[in-house]
Amino acid sequence: xxxxxxxxxxxxxxxxxxxxxxxxxxxxxxxxxxxxxxxxxxxxxxxxxxxxxxxxxxxxxxxxxxxxxxxxxxxxxxxxxxxxxxxxxxxxxxxxxxxxxxxxxxxxxxxxxxxxxxxxxxxxxxxxxxxxxxxxxxxxxxxxxxxxxxxxxxxxxxxxxxxxxxxx
Amino acid sequence: xxxxxxxxxxxxxxxxxxxxxxxxxxxxxxxxxxxxxxxxxxxxxxxxxxxxxxxxxxxxxxxxxxxxxxxxxxxxxxxxxxxxxxxxxxxxxxxxxxxxxxxxxx
Numbered sequence: 001x002x003x004x005x006x007x008x009x010x011x012x013x014x015x016x017x018x019x020x021x022x023x024x025x026x027x028x029x030x031x032x033x034x035x036x037x038x039x040x041x042x043x044x045x046x047x048x049x050x051x052x053x054x055x056x057x058x059x060x061x062x063x064x065x066x067x068x069x070x071x072x073x074x075x076x077x078x079x080x081x082x083x084x085x086x087x088x089x090x091x092x093x094x095x096x097x098x099x100x101x102x103x104x105x106x107x108x109x110x111x112x113x114x115x116x117x118x119x120x121x122x123x124x125x126x127x128x129x130x131x132x133x134x135x136x137x138x139x140x141x142x143x144x145x146x147x148x149x150x151x152x153x154x155x156x157x158x159x160x161x162x163x164x165x166x167x168x
Numbered sequence: 169x170x171x172x173x174x175x176x177x178x179x180x181x182x183x184x185x186x187x188x189x190x191x192x193x194x195x196x197x198x199x200x201x202x203x204x205x206x207x208x209x210x211x212x213x214x215x216x217x218x219x220x221x222x223x224x225x226x227x228x229x230x231x232x233x234x235x236x237x238x239x240x241x242x243x244x245x246x247x248x249x250x251x252x253x254x255x256x257x258x259x260x261x262x263x264x265x266x267x268x269x270x271x272x273x274x
Binding site for chain 2: 062063064066067068070071072073095096099101105106168
């Protein structure tokens with residue numbers, strides 16, 4: 001039985017790049033992501049730097065998963081709409097995106113999800129404030145946070161778009 | 169006259185790779201080989217590009233073996249025309265670039 005450990009850690013949606021960096025630092029130290037759950041990361045002991053880990057927001061798509069597997073990557077798991085992948089370093093470099101356009105599309109997808117949940121929270125929050133009158137503020141607070149996240153994602157997207165005017 | 173388009177590097181190499189039918193991983197390998205390792209198409213980028221190219225009718229998926237998810241693609245007549253136009257555009261870029269840098273043009 002190989003050595004395992006579980007780490008509980010929270011990342012905001014707009015920190016997905018930081019999360020990915022952290023997972024790869026762990027992999028470099030010989031702890032490769034093996035299972036994911038809500039705020040829960042399970043690692044397995046491997047050689048340092050044996051794997052590269054990537055995460056992506058994408059709706060369930062069996063064709064895409066098959067495509068990823070064809071390229072030697074492995075789907076570790078899925079939390080809400082986030083998919084976690086890893087690929088053996090010896091099989092070559094592993095990136096999900098190789099141009100600005102596809103990075104922008106990915107950020108767009110994240111932004112749309114945040115907007116949808118944010119708007120739902122505003123609607124529920126307002127309805128609760130006027131009708132039940134107790135906990136509507138919780139939804140409104142959630143909405144504020146989600147809108148902040150949307151702003152962060154939008155900022156990242158805009159800077160990529162500026163760069164897109166000069167290069168691919 | 170149709171709008172003049174400049175293909176992205178990913179689109180260009182995908183179309184070029186699909187003059188011979190290939191599946192996803194084959195396209196990645198071919199692009200990398202043709203460019204001596206410089207162009208590495210990432211899986212997410214390639215997957216998105218293949219879907220858009222199919223929608224545009226520049227490439228088509230070939231009927232696969234039953235039960236296999238591994239899809240092969242091939243360039244269409246339309247795709248070949250786009251590729252030929254792009255080659256002309258690239259040639260112009262190179263000729264102008266060389267002429268100016270060699271001092272033949274200002």
